[in-house]
Amino acid sequence: MKAAVVTSFTEPPHYQDFALPAQLGEHEIIVEVLAAGLHPRVRAQADGTHYTSTDQLPLVPGIDGVGRTAEGALVYFVLPDTSLGSMAQQTVIDTRRSIELAQDADPIQIAAAMNPAMSSWIALRRRISFTPGQNVLVLGATGSAGRLAVQVAKTLGAGHVTAVGRGVDALRLLEADVTVALESDKNAVTNQLGDAAKDVDVVIDYLWGEPTHDAMSAIIPRRTDDAQSLAWIQVGSVAGAEAAIPAAALRATRLQIVGSGQGSVSTRGIVAELSELAKAVSGNAFMIEARRVRLEDIERTWTEPATSQERIVVVPQPLPEQGRTRPALA
Ligand SMILES: NC(=O)c1ccc[n+]([C@@H]2O[C@H](COP(=O)([O-])OP(=O)(O)OC[C@H]3O[C@@H](n4cnc5c(N)ncnc54)[C@H](OP(=O)(O)O)[C@@H]3O)[C@@H](O)[C@H]2O)c1
CATH class of the missing domain: 3.90.180.10 (Medium-chain alcohol dehydrogenases, catalytic domain)
Structure with missing residues (x-):
């Protein structure tokens, strides 16, 4: 063949x-x-x-x-x-x-969407105790997975979704409540991120590297309530394989850093999510x-x-x- x-x-x-x-x-x-x-x-x-x-x-x-x-x-x-x-x-x-799959499922749509959609779907459902109403920030929201993460978070009941990424035009197309463009002046990004994330519960991070260090440094000191948990889920690393984590970030607030991917979620756990996700994809819940x-x-x-x-x-x-x-x- x-x-x-x-x-x-x-x-x-x-x-x-x-x-x-x-x-x-x-x-x-x-x-x-x-x-x-x-x-x-x-x-x-x-x-x-x-x-x-x-x-x-x-x-x-x-x-x-x-x-x-x-x-x-x-x-x-x-x-x-x-x-x-x-x-x-x-x-x-x-x-x-x-x-x-259902016999009328579209193979192209399923093949395109499942992997990028799975990254946030499984992160929210398998790696943390996400509850409807919690606020989500997607760091790196302009790629296929990031764009889907905004939609998945909404579908799973997120209260407020903030999309952060590069590409003002791409950000504009998202159904996020707030967007922050990373190309702006560094002070402006810090202030916008601080404002947008002061009561965020979950960060889904596709970037890692320097943007993650900068985002953590911007967000943590500006939290409204230090006792509010912040789950930072490492999902992708398009901006760098390593990120410098400020020590104070872990001490100053209830920050929990977890990863989500092959290995940190069992195969059984991944497969258990596929049918519901495929139904959402086939039901046109997401745009890709x-x-x-x-x-x-x-x-x-x-x-x-x-x-x-x-x-x-x-x-x-x-x-x-x-x-x-x-x-x-x-
Ligand atoms: N753990 C999991 O379960 C899982 C599952 C699926 C995907 N992933 C990972 O998630 C990541 C994204 O996947 P994808 O399918 O969305 O890829 P993609 O469609 O190629 O998108 C990548 C996005 O990252 C942006 N980007 C690249 N470098 C950046 C930087 N330095 N700062 C800000 N934005 C930057 C790109 O912007 P431009 O268009 O401007 O270049 C693009 O919007 C990959 O690392 C992938 O391996 C993980």
């Missing part, structure tokens, strides 16, 4: 033949892949920089996707660390890491722009400048025109 195949961590995947395994494990089945999202995590898998990466090559990238079983069921699956990912005409899934590309165009697609305004979805089989997303907000 054909697949996107990585043969070197310094080259894009090539469209070529890749063999299915000769034997399957007890819970494994082969599915025909209908759609697989090209998430930042997939790029990190393909260039060997993700924290779960081994040096094993060749590999087929892709960590999740939508497939069709031999019996005709439509499934969303999350793959284990494997050299046969989802960017292939067929892949091997573990039935314990998949859910059945998806762009479908053919598997055979993978090499060209990979080397195009990436944009965070749309999620690329690789389509190994011809699909009817769907790919609907919630209409863009005014």
Whole structure:
């Protein structure tokens, strides 16, 4: 069968033949892949920089996707660390890491949205005791995951949502109650963040690095009530793998820093959230722009400048025109 195949961590995947395994494990089945999202995590898998990466090559990238079983069921699956990912005409899934979708679910929409939406959905539902009415700040709200985090927080009942990120135009499109643009003058950002976050309960952080240090330094001294808990959830690190945490931040307020991702949430915990999240995605609860590309165009697609305004979805089989997303907000 054909697949996107990585043969070197310094080259894009090539469209070529890749063999299915000769034997399957007890819970494994082969599915025909209908759609697989090209998430930042997939790029990190393909260039060997993700924290779960081994040096094993060749590999087929892709960590999740939508497939069709031999019996005709439509499934969303999350793959284990494997050299046969989802960017292939067929892949091997573990039935314990998949859910059945409604037959009319849109594979493109599901493949585009599940991974970025999961980042905040699982963080709020599995890593802290989030209760409706609590106020949420999304740090790094302009990427696919950040934009979805604003919507997920609202869907899960957040009282007040603050979106912080770079890109004034991108921030303007969000359904946040308050937005703070990081490109402004540093004093202005500090004041705006302090005001916006004085009674925030949860920060969902996609940036880390210097912006996290700066945000913590701006927010903590301006809290209205030092006794109010502040859960800071580390989810992404697009601005840096390390952040300097001010010691006083941990002493001056009830700050709790936790991470959310593969490992800090068990596979069972992740899978337990998938059906409800897929229903929300299929019910158009969230807006995400998806762009479908053919598997055979993978090499060209990979080397195009990436944009965070749309999620690329690789389509190994011809699909009817769907790919609907919630209409863009005014
Ligand atoms: N832990 C989990 O469960 C989980 C799940 C999904 C994703 N993630 C992680 O979440 C992060 C975001 O993923 P994504 O899918 O949203 O990626 P994405 O769509 O590529 O978006 C990345 C966003 O980060 C912005 N950005 C990059 N560097 C920045 C900086 N220095 N300061 C401020 N903003 C910056 C980009 O802005 P520009 O457009 O201006 O460049 C873009 O808006 C990644 O690290 C990903 O691995 C984690």
